[in-house]
Amino acid sequence: MMLKRIQALLLRSPGNIVGLLIISGVLLCAILADFVAPYDPLETNLRHRLQPPSKVHLLGTDSFGRDILSRIIYGARPSLLIGVNAVIFALLLGSAIGIVAGYFGGNYGYLLMRIVEILMCFPSILIAIAIVAVLEPGVMQLIIAIAVANVPSFARLAFASTLTIREREFVLAAEASGSSRLRIMVKHVLPNIISPLLVMGTLQLGSAIVTEAGLSFLGIGIQPPTPTWGLMLNEGKPYLRDAPWITISAGGAILLTVLGFNLVGDGLRDILDPRYKLIRGG
Amino acid sequence: MIQYILRRTLSLLPFLLVVAVFASTLLRIMPGSPARRILGEYATEEAVAQLEHELGLDKPLVTQIVSTLWNYIHGDFGISLRNRRPVLKEIIDQLPFTVELAIAGIIVACFIGIPAGFVAALKPNSFWDFLCRVIALLGISMPVFWLGLLLIFGFCVRLRWFPSIGAGTHSDLGDLLQRLVLPSLAIGANGAAIIMRMTRSCLLETLSEDYIRTAYSKGLPSVRVYIIHAMRNAAIPLLTIIGLNFGYLLGGAVVTETIFSRPGIGKLIIDAVLWRDYPVVQGCLLIFAIGIALTNLLVDISYAFLDPRVRLE
Numbered sequence: 001m002m003l004k005r006i007q008a009l010l011l012r013s014p015g016n017i018v019g020l021l022i023i024s025g026v027l028l029c030a031i032l033a034d035f036v037a038p039y040d041p042l043e044t045n046l047r048h049r050l051q052p053p054s055k056v057h058l059l060g061t062d063s064f065g066r067d068i069l070s071r072i073i074y075g076a077r078p079s080l081l082i083g084v085n086a087v088i089f090a091l092l093l094g095s096a097i098g099i100v101a102g103y104f105g106g107n108y109g110y111l112l113m114r115i116v117e118i119l120m121c122f123p124s125i126l127i128a129i130a131i132v133a134v135l136e137p138g139v140m141q142l143i144i145a146i147a148v149a150n151v152p153s154f155a156r157l158a159f160a161s162t163l164t165i166r167e168r169e170f171v172l173a174a175e176a177s178g179s180s181r182l183r184i185m186v187k188h189v190l191p192n193i194i195s196p197l198l199v200m201g202t203l204q205l206g207s208a209i210v211t212e213a214g215l216s217f218l219g220i221g222i223q224p225p226t227p228t229w230g231l232m233l234n235e236g237k238p239y240l241r242d243a244p245w246i247t248i249s250a251g252g253a254i255l256l257t258v259l260g261f262n263l264v265g266d267g268l269r270d271i272l273d274p275r276y277k278l279i280r281g282g
Numbered sequence: 283m284i285q286y287i288l289r290r291t292l293s294l295l296p297f298l299l300v301v302a303v304f305a306s307t308l309l310r311i312m313p314g315s316p317a318r319r320i321l322g323e324y325a326t327e328e329a330v331a332q333l334e335h336e337l338g339l340d341k342p343l344v345t346q347i348v349s350t351l352w353n354y355i356h357g358d359f360g361i362s363l364r365n366r367r368p369v370l371k372e373i374i375d376q377l378p379f380t381v382e383l384a385i386a387g388i389i390v391a392c393f394i395g396i397p398a399g400f401v402a403a404l405k406p407n408s409f410w411d412f413l414c415r416v417i418a419l420l421g422i423s424m425p426v427f428w429l430g431l432l433l434i435f436g437f438c439v440r441l442r443w444f445p446s447i448g449a450g451t452h453s454d455l456g457d458l459l460q461r462l463v464l465p466s467l468a469i470g471a472n473g474a475a476i477i478m479r480m481t482r483s484c485l486l487e488t489l490s491e492d493y494i495r496t497a498y499s500k501g502l503p504s505v506r507v508y509i510i511h512a513m514r515n516a517a518i519p520l521l522t523i524i525g526l527n528f529g530y531l532l533g534g535a536v537v538t539e540t541i542f543s544r545p546g547i548g549k550l551i552i553d554a555v556l557w558r559d560y561p562v563v564q565g566c567l568l569i570f571a572i573g574i575a576l577t578n579l580l581v582d583i584s585y586a587f588l589d590p591r592v593r594l595e
Contacts, residue, residue, distance in 0.1 A: 118296070122571070258424075
C-alpha cells in the first residue's frame with residue numbers, strides 16, 4: 001500500500017520521472033549489455049583507432065580502436081555492481097552501528113558515535129584511497145573501501161532516528177511484554193527508521209559511483225582492460241586534443257547516472273520527509 | 283571568548299588522536315606481509331626483515347602505535363621509501379599548492395553559490411529559482427574529474443586561454459593565479475552547488491520568521507532586511523556547510539591535482555599509493571586530518587563571532 005503511494009507520488013513530478021527513466025536505462029544497459037552493445041568492448045582494431053563518432057561507431061573509437069559506445073554500455077556493469085553493493089553493505093553496517101548505539105545509548109554508544117563523526121569529517125574518497133592502498137586493487141576491495149567510507153553517514157542517521165524512536169510507547173510496550181532486545185531493534189526500531197535510510201541510500205548511490213569512477217580514473221581502482229567509465233576517462237586523457245569524444249562520452253555516462261540517482265533521491269526525500277518539500281519549494 | 287577558543291581547540295585532540303592511531307595501524311590491516319608487498323616477491327628474506335624493522339612492524343602492535351604517535355608528536359613522520367627523504371619535508375614542500383587550491387576553491391564556491399542561492403530565495407518558484415536549482419543539481423552530480431577534463435578541453439585545448447598543467451612558481455604571482463583559475467573552478471563547482479542549495483533553503487526559512495515581518499513593518503528598506511536581518515541569521519548553518527565542504531574540497535584536491543598535473547598533497551598521496559610508499563600515505567592522511575580539524579576550529583570560532591549565544595553555551 002505504502003509502496004503504491006510512494007510510486008504514485010514519485011510519478012507526479014517530471015524530475016522524478018526523468019530520474020527513473022535514466023536509472024532504468026542504465027540498469028537495462030547493464031543487464032542486456034551482451035545484446036545491446038554493437039561491438040565486443042574488448043575487441044581492438046588498430047586500423048580504426050581514434051575514429052570520431054560516425055554511423056559505424058556512434059560514439060567513435062578509442063586509442064586501441066575499441067568501440068566507445070559498447071564500452072560505455074558494458075561500463076554500466078562494474079559501476080552499478082560496485083555502487084549498489086557498496087551502498088547496501090554500508091547501509092547494513094551503518095544502520096546496525098547506529099541502531100545499537102542509539103538503542104543502548106550510554107557512554108559506549110556516544111563514544112562509538114564520536115568515532116563515527118570523526119570519520120565523517122574525512123572525505124570519503126580519502127578513506128577509500130587509504131583502504132585501497134592496503135588492499136590489492138579489485139572489485140571486492142573497491143566495494144569494501146567505498147562501503148567503509150560511506151558507513152559513517154548511515155550510522156549517524158540511524159543513531160539520530162533511533163534516539164527519537166527509543167522512548168516511543170510501542171517500543172516501551174514491546175520491552176514490557178518481554179521481547180528480546182534484538183527483536184525490538186529489528187522488528188520495532190528498524191521499520192520505523194528505514195525510510196530516511198533508504199533516501200540516503202539512493203543519494204549515496206550517486207556518490208559511490210563517482211568514488212568508484214574517481215578511483216579507477218586515478219589508476220587505483222579497477223584495472224584495464226575491463227571497460228569502466230573511470231578507466232575510460234583515464235585512457236582518454238592523453239587524447240583530449242585529438243579524440244575528445246572518449247572523455248566526453250565516458251564522463252557524460254557518469255554524470256547522467258549520478259543525476260538519475262540524485263533526482264530520484266531528492267524526490268523520495270520530498271515524499272518521505274515533508275519538511276524538505278516546504279524548504280525546497282518543490 | 284579566549285576560554286571558548288581554548289575549549290574548542292582541546293576538543294580537536296581526540297579527532298587527531300583517532301586519525302593518528304588509524305594512520306599508524308594502516309599497515310597492520312593489510313593482509314600478508316606489507317614489507318614483502320613493497321619490495322616485491324623476488325626480494326631476499328634479509329631485505330624484507332630489514333624493511334619490517336625500519337617500518338616498526340617487528341614490534342608488538344601497542345609498542346608500534348605508541349612509538350609512532352611519539353614520533354608524530356615530535357614532527358617525525360618517517361622516511362619516504364621512494365626517495366629516502368623525510369616525509370614531513372616532502373609534505374611541507376607540497377602543502378602550499380594544496381592550500382592555495384583549497385582556498386581558491388572555497389572562494390569560487392562561495393562567490394557562485396551564495397549570490398545564486400540569494401537570487402533563488404528572493405523569488406521562489408520563479409524562472410531564476412528554477413534555473414539555479416537545475417544548475418545546482420547538475421553541479422552536485424558532476425564528477426570533479428570530468429569537469430576538470432572538460433575545462434582543460436574548452437579553455438586550454440580549444441581557446442588556449444590558460445596553461446593546462448603545472449602550478450607555476452611562487453615568484454611569479456600572475457602565472458600562479460592564471461594556473462589556479464581552472465583547477466579552482468573544477469574543485470569549487472560542487473561546493474558552489476551545495477552552498478547555493480543551502481543558502482536558498484536557509485534564507486527561505488529565515489524570511490518567514492516574525493522578526494523579518496517586524497523589520498519590514500518598521501519601514502526598513504528591503505536590502506537592509508535581507509542583508510542585516512535575514513543573511514546574518516542564515517549564516518550559521520551556511521558556515522557549517524562551508525566548513526564541511528572544505529573537507530570534501532580536500533578530497534576533490536586529490537583528483538584535481540592529478541588532472542591538472544599540479545604538485546600538492548593530493549598528488550603526493552596518489553603517487554605514494556601507486557608506489558606503495560606507506561610512510562608518505564600515513565603522513566598525508568595525518569596532514570589532511572590536521573587541515574580538516576583546523577577548518578572545524580575556524581568555523582566554531584566564527585560561530586561565536588556571529589552568534590553571541592554560542593559563546594555562552
